[in-house]
Amino acid sequence: MNNIFENLPADLAREHFQDLLNTPSVRIERIVSKGHSSPEVGWYDQNEDEWVMVLQGEGTLTFADGRVVRLQSGDFIHIPAHCRHKVSHTRPDGITVWLAIFFNAAIQGPAGRAEQAADE
């Protein structure tokens, strides 16, 4: 797959998760929902940071601190590690496609611009 809107699952009885990239430092995932939401009880409490964008459809996130954030196409949000949240709603009448990037924000990488300068 090299297009995020291709090979959408026909069976969406459950939410569908697929890795688009999986490296030791970063994981990029496609999530396809249709009327799914997190269980009534409990929160996602992740060791990794997550940066998520809705590419199609619409979803609502609820945070343990009371914030409710509705995301539509192009909307994105950064969810720091251990920021407790859940998906409280996704559209029941069409699919919602999410792009989610999981990473550890605190790790200082040897690569990047600083390294590039040091090489010169």
Place this chain on the structure above:
Amino acid sequence: MNNIFENLPADLAREHFQDLLNTPSVRIERIVSKGHSSPEVGWYDQNEDEWVMVLQGEGTLTFADGRVVRLQSGDFIHIPAHCRHKVSHTRPDGITVWLAIFFNAAIQGPAGRAEQAADE
């Protein structure tokens, strides 16, 4: 800004780059092009891996190994560090919006699923 299609630059005499997220380990960038391409001579030769997706419009990447990859809305590609490439074409008659994620694929993070299991 919390929508990638908002606040599009009015002046696109030059390609427009904007960080959406900047952490020590991962940088997420919006790139807005309109008929821009890389200089005729030279290649991007990056210390970081890049994962890039076209969200609107169309762009073509050319690689030093001869590959030519045309990306339209929803198309994505992983460009490993030091994989020499250039943007050989973007649409001149409309804007192209790219989402680019820069990271070091080789860094093993302490967070993630393995760590989660170790915590239990």
